[in-house]
Amino acid sequence: MSLTATQIISSLEKILDENSIIFTKEKMQSFLTEPRNRFHQPALAVLKPNSISQLQEIMRFANKYKIPIIPQGGNSGLVGGQVPLYGNELIVSLAKINKLRELNIEEGYILVEAGMILQQVQNIAREKNMLFPLSIGSKGSAQIGGILATNAGGAQVLSYGNGRELCLGIEAILADGSLYNGLKFLRKDNSGYDLNNLLIGSEGSLAIITAAKLKIFPRAKFYETALIGVKNLNIAYQLFQQLVKKAQKRLTAFELISRFGIAIQIENKLINQDFISLQSPYYILAEISHFDIEEKEILTQFFEIAYEKNLINEDSIIAQSMAERNEIWQMREQMSESQKFAGASIKHDISVAPKLVPELIERGIREVAKINKNIRPCPFGHMGDGNIHFNFSQPVKMEREEFLSLTKEINQIIYDIVLSLDGSISAEHGIGQLKIDLLERVKDPTAIKMMKLIKNSLDPNNILNRGKVLKL
Amino acid sequence: MKILVALKRVVDHNVRIRVKEDGSGVETENVRHSMNPFCKHAVEAAVQIKEQNKAKEIIAISIGPIEAKDVLLNALAMGCDRAILLKTEKEQKIEPLAVAKLLKIIVQQEKPDLVFLGKQAIDDDANQTGQMLAGLLDWPQGTFSSKIELEENRVNVTREVDFGRAKISMPIPAVITADLRLNVPRKTALPMIIKAKKKPINIMEAKDFNVDLQNRLIVERISEPPKREGGKILNNVQELANIINELEAEK
Ligand SMILES: Cc1cc2nc3c(=O)[nH]c(=O)nc-3n(C[C@H](O)[C@H](O)[C@H](O)COP(=O)(O)OP(=O)(O)OC[C@H]3O[C@@H](n4cnc5c(N)ncnc54)[C@H](O)[C@@H]3O)c2cc1C
Numbered sequence: 001m002s003l004t005a006t007q008i009i010s011s012l013e014k015i016l017d018e019n020s021i022i023f024t025k026e027k028m029q030s031f032l033t034e035p036r037n038r039f040h041q042p043a044l045a046v047l048k049p050n051s052i053s054q055l056q057e058i059m060r061f062a063n064k065y066k067i068p069i070i071p072q073g074g075n076s077g078l079v080g081g082q083v084p085l086y087g088n089e090l091i092v093s094l095a096k097i098n099k100l101r102e103l104n105i106e107e108g109y110i111l112v113e114a115g116m117i118l119q120q121v122q123n124i125a126r127e128k129n130m131l132f133p134l135s136i137g138s139k140g141s142a143q144i145g146g147i148l149a150t151n152a153g154g155a156q157v158l159s160y161g162n163g164r165e166l167c168l169g170i171e172a173i174l175a176d177g178s179l180y181n182g183l184k185f186l187r188k189d190n191s192g193y194d195l196n197n198l199l200i201g202s203e204g205s206l207a208i209i210t211a212a213k214l215k216i217f218p219r220a221k222f223y224e225t226a227l228i229g230v231k232n233l234n235i236a237y238q239l240f241q242q243l244v245k246k247a248q249k250r251l252t253a254f255e256l257i258s259r260f261g262i263a264i265q266i267e268n269k270l271i272n273q274d275f276i277s278l279q280s281p282y283y284i285l286a287e288i289s290h291f292d293i294e295e296k297e298i299l300t301q302f303f304e305i306a307y308e309k310n311l312i313n314e315d316s317i318i319a320q321s322m323a324e325r326n327e328i329w330q331m332r333e334q335m336s337e338s339q340k341f342a343g344a345s346i347k348h349d350i351s352v353a354p355k356l357v358p359e360l361i362e363r364g365i366r367e368v369a370k371i372n373k374n375i376r377p378c379p380f381g382h383m384g385d386g387n388i389h390f391n392f393s394q395p396v397k398m399e400r401e402e403f404l405s406l407t408k409e410i411n412q413i414i415y416d417i418v419l420s421l422d423g424s425i426s427a428e429h430g431i432g433q434l435k436i437d438l439l440e441r442v443k444d445p446t447a448i449k450m451m452k453l454i455k456n457s458l459d460p461n462n463i464l465n466r467g468k469v470l471k472l
Numbered sequence: 473m474k475i476l477v478a479l480k481r482v483v484d485h486n487v488r489i490r491v492k493e494d495g496s497g498v499e500t501e502n503v504r505h506s507m508n509p510f511c512k513h514a515v516e517a518a519v520q521i522k523e524q525n526k527a528k529e530i531i532a533i534s535i536g537p538i539e540a541k542d543v544l545l546n547a548l549a550m551g552c553d554r555a556i557l558l559k560t561e562k563e564q565k566i567e568p569l570a571v572a573k574l575l576k577i578i579v580q581q582e583k584p585d586l587v588f589l590g591k592q593a594i595d596d597d598a599n600q601t602g603q604m605l606a607g608l609l610d611w612p613q614g615t616f617s618s619k620i621e622l623e624e625n626r627v628n629v630t631r632e633v634d635f636g637r638a639k640i641s642m643p644i645p646a647v648i649t650a651d652l653r654l655n656v657p658r659k660t661a662l663p664m665i666i667k668a669k670k671k672p673i674n675i676m677e678a679k680d681f682n683v684d685l686q687n688r689l690i691v692e693r694i695s696e697p698p699k700r701e702g703g704k705i706l707n708n709v710q711e712l713a714n715i716i717n718e719l720e721a722e723k
Contacts, residue, residue: 019707126488222504228662274658293502300665307662316662320546321506322486324659 003065005044008090012047015057020096022046031091034083035076035138035337039433041084043070046091052179052210058092059208060177068466069175071204073146074117076138078349079432081203082146085467094145097210100124109168111183111213114145121214130216133160133252137333145209151201153428155332158384159252159289162428164200166215172199172207175459183213198454203430205465206458220252220289224299225325227257228306229280229313233358236284239306240354240384247288247298254384255285256357260342260393261335261378268341271331280313284383285332287325335380335389342376342393344400346410350418351387351427360421364390367413371406374398387427390414415442431469440471473527473622473644475518476584478575479511479547481540482595495693507543510590512550513650516657517620518588519551526622529553533578535571535678537562548668549660555671558678566678566685572604573683579609584645586627591616591649602649612642618653 003011012021022028023045031046044067049055062069068089072082084091098115105128112121118139125132136142136154146152148170153162160166169183182196199207230236233256240254259281265271288299299318306312319325339345352360365377374395381388392410394403415425419442431439440448448470455462455470462472483489483498484506490499507515521527532547533556534540544555558574560566579587592599606613614620614629618637621628631638632651679685706712 129488221502226662227659272656274656277661293504303662304666307666312662314661314663317659318662318665320549320660321509321512322484322504323509326486327659 003067005088008065008067009045011061012045012058012090015054015061016047016049020048020050020054022048028091031072031075031093032083033075034078034080036078036080039080039083039085041087043084043091044088046072046093048093048096050096052097052173055092055097055208055210056173056177056179058090058177059173059175062090062463063176063461066461066463069208069463070465071145071149071208073114073143073149074138074141076142077146077150077432078429079426079434081150081430081432081465081468085433089466092208094143094208094210098143101211103128105130105216108216109185109213110216111211112144113211114143114148114209116144118142118144118147125216126219129219131219132166132214132216134163134166137336144212144214148200148209148212149202149204150428150430153382153385153387155253155255155329155382157382157387158254159249160217164197167196167200167212168215169213170196170199170209171211172209174207175461175464179210180207183211185213201430203432203465203469205455205469207464218291220291221293221295222290223252223319223322223325224288224290224297225319225328226284226286226299226303226316227278227319227328228284228286228303228316229278230282230284230311231280231313233282233361235311236282236383237355237358239284239286239311243286243299243302244384246302250288250290250298251286251384252289253285253287253382255332255381256383256388257283257285257332257335257380258378259283260376261338261380262331264342264378265331265334265338268338270334270338270341272327275331278315280315285328332380335378339378339391339393342378343396344394344403345378346392346404346407348390348411348414348418348425349387349427349429350390350414350423350425351385352418352421352423354384354386356421356423357383357386357388360388360417360423361390363417364414367417368392368410371409371413372398375403375406375410386423411438433468436467436469436471439469473521473586474582474584475521475527475530475586475588476575476579476582477511477514477518477530477532477547477552477588478571478601479515479532479534479543479590480508480593480595481505481534481536481543482508482593485509485594491694491696495695497691497694505539505542507546508590508593508595510592510594510650510652511543512590512657513652513654514588514590514648515547515550515552516655517617517648517650518586519658520655521620521622522551531556531582531584533558533575535566535574536560537564538675541673541675544673545665545668546660548671548673549664550658551664553671555673557673557675558681559675560678560685564685565687567687567689568598568600569604569688570683570685571601572608574678574681575601575605576608577681577683579605586645587611587647589647589649591651602647606647609645609647611645611647613647613649614640614642615649616651617648618651620648620654 094115102111133156168185376393484504530552532552535558589602616632619630
């Protein structure tokens, strides 16, 4: 038996108060518009439960009547996982399930509900002089549930790991409404399958994450932060190798930035004009964390030697204060969004072994230039873990639509190179609805089979994020 | 022309300040320090003047512990030619008047045409040193400057004041203190850091200058500002109206 929209809403009104159900078009809009403005389906309604038990009731109801559910966090995802595909889904927002449950400095963890915004977690830790190291451009909106559902990475993965590695435990609600408690954390626990790790990165297709226990760390006392101009990518990789050897775990970031991305930001006054003297084709943002103020400089010395050996360019800068450090990081974090000032872009979030990054980028640029030599490449990203956002901006003199019609062709070129280098077609952002065909095409068939078996048994009615991640 | 820029090493502007448990001051041990932001604008202003070939030499000076060498190096890397450190004891605090007296002695030795300072240091927010120095030297002062223009034997300063901007013209020599809108200080280029390490820093003991360094002020207690209460997200306009009504009723 299937219910009409009106029947569904009136049943939900028995579970939730009126403020927690949104179904007018205007009020739903902010839940439907995602950062890339690519997907434009409506939803049946947006639900904002106040409690875990309300959320369980919603799931029991939805499962009984096979109503598709989309878990939504901060709606900052980049592959359309958090927005509708069919137009008849219920979006379940975790925004109100956002309490701090426990902060334990001695044992180094924070236990929060899924709806807490990333920046708030960072701030709570900071208040206690601790650090939650995961940080991404969308930190002001992305929620912990969304972060774990997508296993987000960011800039400090190099030494602290991505969402998965920072998570000690999770609590989640399954499609049938039952509550899974995986919050207890033991260093040694081999009692069966690792269900937490199954749910992390499942993009809302297996369960709704409701709470998580996250690692926090002592805060660094100071950072050495440098923005280094290099002539080419091989030098960038060479410097990375040497620096890792020297600084090891203290090297907390090694980011690649293309000059084009900086130029857009200067042109549009998104950063201070003193960046204007930067003229190298590529920059490295390297950062070392120091845990004792007495510790000697590593980074400055390292780059001084590199400069004297003529490996790096004159337009390299070393931050002399936290304010300068923040400015450099702000520039890095604005790379993704500022690209819209250069018109349409075609983006790829990919990864290869770090030593193959130069080859990946050089080949990609060469091949894409064959289509049209005026396409403007804007590669940047986490060079230290091989994850590059390999983006292309439209030629100045081309129409937006004409450029976007090249998407398939450019995707094919880049993904073929990635696969030939044994890389991944989705390093950080996930599959969602954007890359679902691609995944089917390139992933190992046995892996696809296993994923489908898992999906079918945990969510037999296929209500959680129907039509996303896997083609059933 | 010769310019003397005075600068202070302070707890970094972006470090969360923690008050010591006994209320005697703020934690400065094992905390990142950097150049006082206002002083940075002063250095930038001097360097820009030199780049326009209007100044021959810029001398950076700081009064503080030996670690203040780091901020002097920063000033040298930005483009100052040489530096002077009047070294104090590690935990020693020096009040603006004593600083001004020490600076006066250096001014008399070095004979600069202009002295630049930050308008205030972000640690004590005294906003006094520049004014006191001008008073002691009996030089004109252009404080809170957002623009500096040089003319023959004169300097014009646009000041940021409560009612807007005031443009004044002073004979040289003069004391000028820098406000935030004066310029955008440059970031430090690596080759300049390498060069800076080769520039001279003359280190002298502050106590050898025959200036009374005793503090006049007694700090009774330092306390944290009251905690801000967290905001609350309301569901609709009606809830907001109810809260406003309640507040009105309380009045
Ligand atoms: C400017 C910008 C920069 C970014 N930078 C990075 C980056 O550096 N690294 C990186 O990895 N990502 C980055 N991202 C994308 C990143 O995936 C998301 O920002 C974030 O991880 C998603 O969090 P969210 O709460 O917004 O989730 P949403 O966008 O709401 O949802 C994302 C996915 O998770 C699911 N989901 C959300 N909440 C839950 C939950 N509680 N339980 C189960 N499933 C849930 C949704 O169904 C959807 O499939 C960036 C995004 C932007 C806009």
